[in-house]
Amino acid sequence: MAKQILLNNIEVPGLAGFEVYRRLGGYSAVEKALKNFTPDQVTEEVKKSGLKGRGGAGFPAGMKWGFIDKKNETRYFVCNYDESEPGTFKDRFLGQMNPHLLIEGMILGSYALGARSSYIYIRGELFYVLKILEKAIDEAYLNGFLGENIKGSGYSLDLYVHPGAGAYICGEETALLESLEGKRGNPRIKPPFPAIVGLYGCPTVVNNVETIAALPWIMNNGGEAYAAIGIGNSKGTKLISACGHINKPGVYEIELGLPVEEFIYSDEYCGGIRNGNKLKAVVAGGSSVPILPAHLILKTAKGEPRLMSYESLAEGGFETGTMLGSGGFIVMDDTTCIVKNLLTFSRFYHHESCGQCSPCREGTGWIEKILTRIENGQGTMKDIDLLVNIARHVEGNTICPLGDAAAWPVASAIRHFREEFEEHVKLQRCPLSK
Amino acid sequence: MSLIKVTIDNIEVEVEAGTTILNAARQIGGSVVPPAMCYYSKLEGSGGYCRTCLVKVAQGSAKDPRPMPKLVPSCRTTVQDGMVVQNITSPEVMENRRAITEFLLINHPLDCPVCDQAGECHLQDLSYAHGLDETQTVEERRTFEPIDIGDKIKLNMNRCILCYRCVKVADQITDHRVHGVLGRGDHSEISTHILKAIDNDFSGNMIDVCPVGALTDKTFRFKSRVWFTKPFDAHRECPTCSGKTAIWMKGEEILRVTGRKDKYGEVEEFICNDCRFNHKEIKDWIVEGPRTIERHSVISQNHYQK
Ligand SMILES: Cc1cc2nc3c(=O)[nH]c(=O)nc-3n(C[C@H](O)[C@H](O)[C@H](O)COP(=O)(O)O)c2cc1C
Ligand code: SF4
Ligand code: SF4
Numbered sequence: 039m040a041k042q043i044l045l046n047n048i049e050v051p052g053l054a055g056f057e058v059y060r061r062l063g064g065y066s067a068v069e070k071a072l073k074n075f076t077p078d079q080v081t082e083e084v085k086k087s088g089l090k091g092r093g094g095a096g097f098p099a100g101m102k103w104g105f106i107d108k109k110n111e112t113r114y115f116v117c118n119y120d121e122s123e124p125g126t127f128k129d130r131f132l133g134q135m136n137p138h139l140l141i142e143g144m145i146l147g148s149y150a151l152g153a154r155s156s157y158i159y160i161r162g163e164l165f166y167v168l169k170i171l172e173k174a175i176d177e178a179y180l181n182g183f184l185g186e187n188i189k190g191s192g193y194s195l196d197l198y199v200h201p202g203a204g205a206y207i208c209g210e211e212t213a214l215l216e217s218l219e220g221k222r223g224n225p226r227i228k229p230p231f232p233a234i235v236g237l238y239g240c241p242t243v244v245n246n247v248e249t250i251a252a253l254p255w256i257m258n259n260g261g262e263a264y265a266a267i268g269i270g271n272s273k274g275t276k277l278i279s280a281c282g283h284i285n286k287p288g289v290y291e292i293e294l295g296l297p298v299e300e301f302i303y304s305d306e307y308c309g310g311i312r313n314g315n316k317l318k319a320v321v322a323g324g325s326s327v328p329i330l331p332a333h334l335i336l337k338t339a340k341g342e343p344r345l346m347s348y349e350s351l352a353e354g355g356f357e358t359g360t361m362l363g364s365g366g367f368i369v370m371d372d373t374t375c376i377v378k379n380l381l382t383f384s385r386f387y388h389h390e391s392c393g394q395c396s397p398c399r400e401g402t403g404w405i406e407k408i409l410t411r412i413e414n415g416q417g418t419m420k421d422i423d424l425l426v427n428i429a430r431h432v433e434g435n436t437i438c439p440l441g442d443a444a445a446w447p448v449a450s451a452i453r454h455f456r457e458e459f460e461e462h463v464k465l466q467r468c469p470l471s472k
Numbered sequence: 473m474s475l476i477k478v479t480i481d482n483i484e485v486e487v488e489a490g491t492t493i494l495n496a497a498r499q500i501g502g503s504v505v506p507p508a509m510c511y512y513s514k515l516e517g518s519g520g521y522c523r524t525c526l527v528k529v530a531q532g533s534a535k536d537p538r539p540m541p542k543l544v545p546s547c548r549t550t551v552q553d554g555m556v557v558q559n560i561t562s563p564e565v566m567e568n569r570r571a572i573t574e575f576l577l578i579n580h581p582l583d584c585p586v587c588d589q590a591g592e593c594h595l596q597d598l599s600y601a602h603g604l605d606e607t608q609t610v611e612e613r614r615t616f617e618p619i620d621i622g623d624k625i626k627l628n629m630n631r632c633i634l635c636y637r638c639v640k641v642a643d644q645i646t647d648h649r650v651h652g653v654l655g656r657g658d659h660s661e662i663s664t665h666i667l668k669a670i671d672n673d674f675s676g677n678m679i680d681v682c683p684v685g686a687l688t689d690k691t692f693r694f695k696s697r698v699w700f701t702k703p704f705d706a707h708r709e710c711p712t713c714s715g716k717t718a719i720w721m722k723g724e725e726i727l728r729v730t731g732r733k734d735k736y737g738e739v740e741e742f743i744c745n746d747c748r749f750n751h752k753e754i755k756d757w758i759v760e761g762p763r764t765i766e767r768h769s770v771i772s773q774n775h776y777q778k
């Protein structure tokens with residue numbers, strides 16, 4: 039059985055309640071930190087752990103905390119629970135099943151950063167999870183883990199859950215902060231970064247749910263113990279939400295470094311492709327990361343086995359590699375039309391672009407229109423090159439990474455499956471739809 | 473204030489610390505100045521949206537000579553000592569600017585023949601300088617119905633490039649912002665929450681800052697093509713603003729009153745609605761003399777007196 043840090047108690051009945059969580063050792067990390075560690079020592083443990091942000095970009099959490107401007111008395115710690123990337127549904131599961139783990143992590147992070155008010159910004163559609171979290175927060179207050187003078191330590195913290203109104207863009211951390219302030223959720227132009235100017239103009243750290251949920255284990259077992267799990271610079275475990283044409287879709291916790299082939303085919307994880315079909319392609323880290331054809335997801339271009347780790351998935355750059363991203367693992371068998379799948383993704387990015395900057399606002403809509411024509415049998419060969427060009431001119435030219443997220447799937451689908459686009463044009467229809 | 477050195481397209485200039493690349497380029501002037509469709513020096517926090525001003529930073533600073541990995545918006549990037557910037561000398565910049573010009577045009581109605589902004593439109597200038605010869609789009613453009621926002625201002629959303637300038641005017645110089653951006657993506661629109669809601673002493677400045685013909689003066693609409701009118705600097709005693717304006721004449725008639733715009737199309741000072749909309753008689757004004765327009769507008773260059 040692989041190492042379980044986040045999901046180890048997930049099947050215990052009543053885990054979402056304070057009693058059960060506490061009985062299983064919950065909140066001991068908070069007690070330990072408040073009693074024996076200074077805030078800086080907590081940050082030190084997180085640095086030692088090598089924990090990377092699990093929201094997609096993979097930025098080292100301890101390093102990010104180190105950037106926070108400590109000269110400012112008011113600082114904020116914010117949890118990014120907006121999880122809206124197609125294919126990613128790990129945070130929803132974790133917070134719903136084990137809300138106290140997230141709350142305990144929030145207390146640890148807030149203590150380390152010196153935050154007195156902290157926020158969990160949750161996607162509007164997850165209202166039922168918000169209810170679960172609010173109940174758990176009430177329990178934490180009742181039991182003295184939130185509020186004034188937590189467990190006699192002198193440290194006080196208030197924790198709030200704030201629902202968004204259902205916009206993917208509000209998962210981008212500065213759009214999230216705008217939305218939290220009650221404004222339109224437009225990403226801010228950086229610099230300044232949130233660690234200097236964040237929520238209400240004060241230094242702020244935004245972390246993903248899964249990043250924060252790893253903190254209690256790190257505090258209990260030490261940063262070095264965490265760094266001993268995983269492979270290379272990919273430390274610890276990662277939640278993977280697996281979906282698509284596999285026998286066992288779901289949320290899995292893997293030790294980083296697990297071979298992709300084992301993840302797809304072993305019965306412990308995805309259990310192989312449905313109906314014994316052939317694997318065609320995988321989008322390994324949520325809809326925005328480059329799609330890879332079967333031969334490149336199982337092995338790198340050099341012929342080495344591809345592993346579920348930040349480094350191995352990125353091996354080969356965007357030419358032959360991809361990214362671990364947020365861990366949304368979308369598997370497609372040979373019945374899948376790549377053009378249609380891309381159209382679905384592109385429709386999403388068009389729909390979710392905030393519209394602030396012209397390349398993303400105009401490019402995403404244009405891409406969707408062209409793909410619609412190709413899929414419907416009205417495309418031309420020139421359209422394929424035009425798509426590549428639009429993607430190239432959106433990428434890197436925008437205020438926030440949503441532009442890149444919209445461009446990468448287009449560029450990679452055409453890079454690896456160009457013949458399939460050409461076939462749509464030649465036949466003037468989708469070869470796979472009856 | 474200490475001066476720092478920056479090189480733009482091989483021309484060296486010394487500027488105050490904290491200056492943006494765009495403003496450093498404006499100090500040099502001429503063709504090295506990147507086009508700016510959303511930045512407006514008189515509006516705080518403007519810029520960063522349109523991306524027409526993207527430039528390449530080939531050397532970050534004397535201390536850290538590494539180039540910046542992506543093109544940067546020159547209007548929102550401050551210079552560092554020893555920075556080396558490429559604008560028109562970078563093929564990459566020129567290629568991307570052309571693409572961005574195209575992005576701005578794919579949903580634009582191209583209705584210049586019936587647009588009051590024609591002749592002083594920044595999008596016209598931009599597409600003339602950077603546009604493609606033939607359109608690559610066969611796609612339908614988004615459309616909105618023109619609406620009145622306030623009794624003096626017409627909004628034609630089809631022409632809007634979402635530069636956010638009018639939103640910032642309303643935020644920063646009127647006492648109550650009642651319009652903003654609704655919706656998102658290429659279907660977001662400038663709108664009032666209530667139709668015709670804009671009623672404010674300074675709201676007319678939205679018209680002056682609009683780089684395209686999305687916001688136009690209803691008291692001037694369709695009276696004349698801009699290039700048949702002649703601008704004069706004029707002033708009057710005004711209790712609300714400085715009273716210093718440009719009046720646009722055709723023969724003896726004042727067709728329009730605006731702020732005095734400089735060569736970047738930016739007004740020197742914001743003016744009040746009373747000056748702008750209610751004083752169209754020559755006796756209302758003390759005329760100072762013809763206004764020289766330095767802007768090299770596609771259409772204007774043949775018609776404006778120099
Ligand atoms: C368009 C867009 C959407 C994003 N959505 C999320 C999200 O739903 N959840 C998340 O944790 N990070 C999301 N991110 C990444 C955040 O901006 C930020 O990097 C992350 O919350 C940092 O947390 P981490 O360092 O713990 O990963 C998104 C980024 C972009 C550009
Ligand atoms: S890249 Fe897209 S989502 Fe991000 S700020 Fe620009 S328009 Fe908005
Ligand atoms: S109406 Fe004009 S000023 Fe306002 S956002 Fe649109 S283009 Fe800019």
Ligand code: FES
Pocket residue numbers: 507508509510511519520521522523524525526545546547548
């Ligand atoms: S002028 Fe710089 S981005 Fe628009």
